[in-house]
Structures are given as C-alpha cells and as structure tokens.
Amino acid sequence: MERLTLTPRDVEYLVLEASVITPDAVCGKTLEEIAELPVLEGNTKWPLGRFFTITGKVADAAEDQGIIIDGDVPRVKYIGSKMTAGAVLCKGDVDMYCGAWMKGGRIRVKGNADAFAAIQMEGGDILFEGNVGDYCGASYRGDWRGMKGGNIVINGNAGVTLGEYMMGGKITVKGNVGINAGIHMGKGIGAKDPLPTIIIHGDSPGRVGAFMTRGNIYVLGTIEVMMPGFSPDGTEELEIDGVKTTFQILNGDHGEKGRGKLFVRT
C-alpha cells in the first residue's frame, strides 16, 4: 500500500470541508494535482495545499492508497467520507462527518472524532481510539434509513444517539454511551434481513433502544434509567468478545410494538 502523508501547516482557518481527503479522490493523481484539490472554508474555496504539506506516494487504485494525517485536525470535516476502498489514518482529532457514507476501506482515528461520524455507513471498518461525538453511525438528518453495514469500534465513549435508525452492521463501544443509543433501531428492515447489533461495554444513562423495532443491543455495564416500554423475558448466557456473560433479555419497545431485543448483564 502506498502512503500519502498530509501534515497540517500552521495556517489559521475557521473550519474546512475536506471531502477530498479520501483514497478515491487522491489515487492516480500527482502530488501537485492533489495539492490543488479544492477544500471549502465557509464560502471560500482554497487548494488543499494551503493547509497541508503533502508528501509520499500515490497509488493508481484506491484500494492501494493509504492516507496518513500527521497531526490534529479538529476543524476539518468530511475526512474519509464516501470512501469506497483504501485506508485513512488520522494521528489526532478529527471533526464532523469522519467516514460518513463510507462504503468500504478502513479508517483509524487515534484522537477524538466530533459528531455525525460514520453516518449512513454501508461498509468498511472504522476504529476510533478516542471518544466520538453525537450521532455516530446514525442516519442523515431526516432520513429513516441509517447505517446499513460495516463495523464501527469505539475505544472511548460515544455521545448521544448512537446508531440511530440502524439497519445493519455492528457498533462496539468500549466506553460509555450517551442517551438514545440504538434509537429507532431496525426501522426499515425486512423480516429476513440480518439484524443490526450494538455492543456497549460501559454504562448508559438511559433510553437504550427507544422506538426500537428489530435488532440486538448488548449492554455489559448498567442502564441508569430503563425505558418503560421494555419487558423482561428470561436470561441467557452468551459469549461477547470471547467472554461468557449472563444477560437478562428484555423485549421492546412496546410503545412501538417492537420486537427488538435488549440484553443487559445481570
């Protein structure tokens, strides 16, 4: 895999929309052409080279292209959005929409990510080593079809409304989550489709699986406030990430006549 390194330069900006930082956009181009790719700072268009020093090698195809962002970019949006193949590694923080609408490839963020990360993801793998903001793996605003596939792993904590309208794929959170994890989960999927899964290793303040109609949510920590629309339905011993745990099974959300399953460690 060829590596292209973007090092943030000491230039001040308000916020950047850099949907060009994807293997698909850079592959097959020269370094000069990459430096001329447009990024938006509000209503002003700038070349990418104004904000990043670009070094390394470019591959011909997106699958062989790796992009390394060598620093913190907490105000650069759309990194790795809509990518279909290849890999992106960010060594610091990223802003909103990291890996949004992603169809394939891999993203790894060593710092924190802001809101709307990996929304409406369809495939690929994302690893967030820090925390992520709100609406991770959710649907785009107003859409009732959320994440369709792929795998998200969050080593830190996740914000509110994780996996909203989730239709497929898997989200694993090693830390805690905010409210509304798995809200509206399973809406828009048929009876034969594979079920979406959320695994939460930490705690949740509540509203887990609200409006949920299908899918599985596993909570290994505690849920502070249980949704009134869930009713207990026995216990089961399951293996999660190689560890056997006994779960209480809850069915719901009865407010929506849902058939989702919520597994809470007893």
Next chain:
Amino acid sequence: MSSEAQEGQTSNKITCTDVTCPVCGLTCDDIEVEVDDVSVVTRNACIMGDAKFKELRSSHRITAPLINGKEAPWSDAIDKAAEIFVNAKRPFFFIGSETATEAMSVGIEIAEMLGGLVDGNATICHGPTVMAIQDVGQVGCTLGETRNRADLDIYWGANPEDSHPRHLSRHSVFQRGFFTGQGRFGRQIMVVDPRRSTTAEHADLHLQLKPGTDFEVLNALMTILNGFEPHESFTEVTGISREDIYKAADMIKDARFGVIWVGLGIASTRGKHYNASMAMRLTQLGNKYGKFVILANRGHCNVAGFNEVLAWQCGFPYAVDFSTGEPRYQPGEYSTVDVLRRGEADALFCMCADLGAHLPKRAVERMCEIPVVSIETAEGPQAFISDVVLPGVLDGMECEGTFYRMDNVPCYARSFIDPPFDFTKSNEDTLIQLRDAIKRKLAARGKTTETVEGAAETGSKATTLSEEEYVQRLDTLLSQPQS
C-alpha cells in the same frame, strides 16, 4: 380584520381597533390601541402585548443608527454593515421573530447570495419540535378547532399562563366554543410539568414528573395504550405513581377531541427532538380512540413564519448553510449555538432578536470576538455587543406585514402609525438597502476575484514543478491578499 384610524380633534390621538399583536405566537387580532403624542393605551392586550405597544412612545427607543456605540449617519451604518459581510468567509444570519415574513425572506436571500449560514429563533426555541415533525409527522389543527371542539387539553412542558397569557381564555380551557359551550366545565385539563406552575393549578390531573423524564412518561403512556405494562422501574424513574399514569391513559382514551400542547419543557430538556417525536407518536396512537392533535406553543410572534419562509425558499425549516451554493440542513452543525460554540462564524447579523440576552455565555463570548450587526428597537444586551446597530421598525404597528400564528396560519398585520425616522420604512426596507449595498460591493470586487482565480488556474496547469518549488509558489500565491 378591520382597522380604523380616526384623527382626534384635540391632539394627534389615533384610535385603532382589531390590531394584530406582534408579541407571542397567538397573534391576537382583537387589540384596541389609543396613541397620542406621549402615551399609549391598549385594550384586550396582555401584559406582554401592552408592553410592546407602549414601545411606540418609549424613552429608550433606538432612533438613530449606531456604529461602535456612537450615533452615525444611516448610509455609513449600511455601508459598514455591508463591508463586514462582504469580507466574511462564513457570515451568519440570525433571523429573529417579531418581524414580518417579508423581511425574513430578504434576510435569507442575502445569506444565500453570500454563501453564509441562516438560522432563526426556532433554533433555541421549538426547533426540536420542528425536527420531530420531520421525524414522525404531526397531526395538527388550527386554534379554531381547539377552541370549538377540544374536550381534553394536555399541557406538556408548557406554561401558557406565563408564555401566552391569553391562551387559556381564547383558545383552550375557558373558551366557550361551538361544541364546548360549557367552557371549563366541559373540558378535562392535564398538565405535565415538574413545577407546580400557575397553569397546573387549573388542572384535573397534574403529573409532576422528575425533570428530564418526559420521554419515559410518554413511552409508558404508549406502552399502556398498546396493552402492555410499563417496566417495573417506572415510578422510581419518573416520580409518577402507577395510579396517575393509568388515570392519564384513561383520560386520553375517553377524550373525543384531545390536544397536546407541547412547550419548551420537552424541546429544551434532555433528548430534545425525540421527546417531541414521542409526543407525536402518542398523538398518532391517541387517534385510535378519538380525535387527537398536537400543537406547539410557539413562543414568539412569527417564529413559525421563519420556518415557513425558509422551507418554501430552500426546503428546510432552519439551520441552513449555503456555503456550497446549495442549501444544506443540519441542526447541531449549522445551528446558532453550535456555530458560535465551535467558532465557525466570522460575522453575525442578528435581526429582531436579543441573542446577547438569550444565548448561553460561551456562545455570547464568541459573538464578542466577531463583528456583529443588529437590527434592534431598544438598548439591551444585543445592542451592547453589536458593532453596528440599525434601528428597528415595529412590524404590525409602524409597517405592515405577514405573521404566522403558532398553528402556521398566516395573519396579515396592518400598520397604524409611521416609524419615528425616515431613512427606512420597514425592516424589509432596511434589509433591501443592505442587500443592494452588498451587491454593489460584490460587483466592485468581482473583477479582482476573477484575476485571483485565473492565476490559480494557470498555475495548476504547470505540473512540472518539484514539490519544494510547488510549496514555495503556493506560499507566494497565498500570501497575496485574498481579495
């Protein structure tokens, strides 16, 4: 609606009937106003409406433009404001309420022209409720129907006694309508509020829940209506006894025409739009038993109008970004508080809203760092932090315009008096003058922008440079002034 102006004989006394009140979402249209040279007397208006009409003859009205706190000529103020926005990379336009939709429309046009962001009062008010309408859909009606038909009024997180003082007497609890001739005695009132508010004193059932548990209470009601038992932790979590929640469910089942009035109690609390979503789902479920509707108690006059205007101009109700040339909608990213908190905006236009008083401290601090232009009628926190203050015209009194009532019914408000200055006729006029000034500046600047773009284009064709040379060339290019 008829309006009559009579010239008095002794002084310049004007008497007007059926005046539309430009204060809260109810847009009452039965106000009588008497204005002479020194005083204003109103009839039928509530305490807030009266206060606003008294503005016609107040001592603290801003009647001259201010630049950095000093009075300045009108043309200078417009020029300075235009200069600020032409130079901005991410100008933010906050279109407040209590102004006519015609003015809002021009404000949105300017934002689109400059590739800025536009947002309205809904963002800190009922924005989440608007998002919930997009999420699950609203069963609504007009205030006339609630007045004439409703036999169950549920105030959820709303306190109209304070926010809409004439709500209870004109449109709900006490009003004797066509099918509700018994007034209060023919209606059931339920209030859901963690405070024992003055509205709660009228209630047959007051669910005094723990703050932030609206979502759970709504979900429990839906669970009961669907024939299931709420989870055992319900009472402990929400502070509401099982007896009360079943009583509430029975009231919903027994109603012939139920109305849920949602207030900021569900929109501003934890969970935001999902609380309103759940309330709207409950309304849909309530329609199994009788007619059930849900209405938002919109706080300000014409705050609903902004959502309407923006929706028919670009398809989205609020929090819109035009920076790519096409409208994009994302509350949480393009909404006022988030844009200011993240430090994205570099110039702010605030029209007919006191953001200085009503935004959280950290957001106002950002406003202190960037140039701010405001249209204001009176001194206050917003005028305090503004670089340029353009005097505001009182819509519905000094100029005519359209207001949307809180049930999204447009009402046309007439004027009955002239503004105390002659440089602008209305806020719409002010904005048109600002728009034209910006257009002139953009046109003058158009040539220089083209040359810079041209240089970049020719540069990109030369691909034989080494990386070092390239970076050097780029540096020289970028060190030139942006314009």
Next chain:
Amino acid sequence: MEIILNTGGTAFQGACVKGGRKFTDEYTQEAAYCDINPEDFVALGKPWLVKITNEYGDSVVLQAKKTDRQQKGEIFIPRGPWANIVVTTYTESTGSPAYKNRKVEIEEGSGPVLGPVTLMKKYYSKRTNRTGRTPAEGGA
C-alpha cells in the same frame, strides 16, 4: 449542593423584554432571581442571595426566592442574561442549548446581584470599547 436547573419565561420577564426595558432595574427584579423549594431553602441556610455554578465554573449571584411551586432538588431561573451565564452550550447536536434539566451547584452567595449593564460589562468585557449605548447603571 448539587441541584437541577430549569430556566424558562415568565410573563413579567416577558413584559420587560418586549417593552424594551432590558437595561433597567425592573429587568433585574424580574429575571435575576432563583426559585427554591422550601426544604432546599432551609438546607441552604435561608439565604438572601445564592450563587449558582455550572460544570465549567461559570457562576452568577441571584436573589433567593422560596416557593412551593418547585419540587425538592430543582431550581428555576427566569430566562435572561443571568440564567444564561450558567446555561451551557451543549446541544446534543440539535441546536437547542441546555436551558432545562442541567445539574448545577448551588450555595449561599455574597456580593451584589449585578444589574444588566454591569453584568454585560463584567462577563462580556472584551468588547466594552465597542459597545452599544450603555446608560449609567442603577443600583441593583
């Protein structure tokens, strides 16, 4: 003492704002107070003034008002610049800040309740040289 803060409009505060009396003492009287449940009021030591501090350390001093309209463990501050010192900007990515249902610290306060002009000057002082008209501040 940790307590839950709710803010919201009142008719009298509304009248003040709509009437353009935002830089008057009346605004201070109508918006710079804090409703406290009688039990919490006693627990705080029947204070005249209370100091509210949010999670970022921003704090504001307000008049304490005992009322049985509040549940235990909750306080209410009318909408306005005083309440907004302690309201946080976290919006759950929906645009609507935490006006209601936010945990804050409450304790007996000292020092004056600031009038609107002094408050603006104190908290948003970066721009005092670039202000709008600022009339002389009356006693609060």
